[in-house]
Amino acid sequence: MIEERIERRERKKTMTLNEYIAENGDKTIEIQDDGTIRVLEDKGPWKPEKGDYYYTVDLLATSWDADRTDYCRLELGNVFQTREEAERMVHRLKARKKFLDAGGHEGMDGLVFGDRYHVYPQRGDKILMSAKERNVTAFDIWFKTEADCNRAIDSLTKDEVAALCWTGDEE
Structure with a gap:
C-alpha cells in the first residue's frame, strides 16, 4: 500500500498536464508558482451523516435520517451545519x-443590462452600495434607479447587511 502511494507520487512529479487530466478527470x-498542480476541492453543500443534527431556515434542529424530507431540504438548500448558518x-x-418590496426586479424585463442598478457588496468593508454592475449580484435583483437601489439598501438591518457581505470566512 505504501509502495503504491510512493510510486503514484513519483509518477505525478513527471506527468504532463494532459496525463494528469487523463488520470484525475476534470477536477478543478x-x-x-513552483509549477506543481494542486487539485481544488469540490466542497459542495454540507451533507450530514445519518444521526447528525442539522438546522433549517425555520431554525429547527433535526436529526438527519436520510429520508425523503431530509433530501428535499438538502436539494432546496435548507440544510445547515450550525444555527448561525441558518440564521444568516x-x-x-x-x-x-x-x-423586491422596495421596487426591485428579477429577470430581463426589457432593459439593457447596463441600465440597471444592483446592490453590490463591498465584502472587505462589510457595506453595501449601489452600482451599475454587469456581474450577477445579490439575488440578481436590479433596480431602475440608483435612488430605489439605495432605498432598498437603507431598509436593511445590520444583520441583513452582514449576511449579504459574508464571504464564508469565520467572523
Whole structure:
C-alpha cells in the first residue's frame, strides 16, 4: 500500500498536464508558482451523516435520517451545519424580500443590462452600495434607479447587511 502511494507520487512529479487530466478527470486545478498542480476541492453543500443534527431556515434542529424530507431540504438548500448558518440565510431571505418590496426586479424585463442598478457588496468593508454592475449580484435583483437601489439598501438591518457581505470566512 505504501509502495503504491510512493510510486503514484513519483509518477505525478513527471506527468504532463494532459496525463494528469487523463488520470484525475476534470477536477478543478490550480497551477502553483513552483509549477506543481494542486487539485481544488469540490466542497459542495454540507451533507450530514445519518444521526447528525442539522438546522433549517425555520431554525429547527433535526436529526438527519436520510429520508425523503431530509433530501428535499438538502436539494432546496435548507440544510445547515450550525444555527448561525441558518440564521444568516434567514437574514439573506429577509433582505431579498425587502429588495423586491422596495421596487426591485428579477429577470430581463426589457432593459439593457447596463441600465440597471444592483446592490453590490463591498465584502472587505462589510457595506453595501449601489452600482451599475454587469456581474450577477445579490439575488440578481436590479433596480431602475440608483435612488430605489439605495432605498432598498437603507431598509436593511445590520444583520441583513452582514449576511449579504459574508464571504464564508469565520467572523
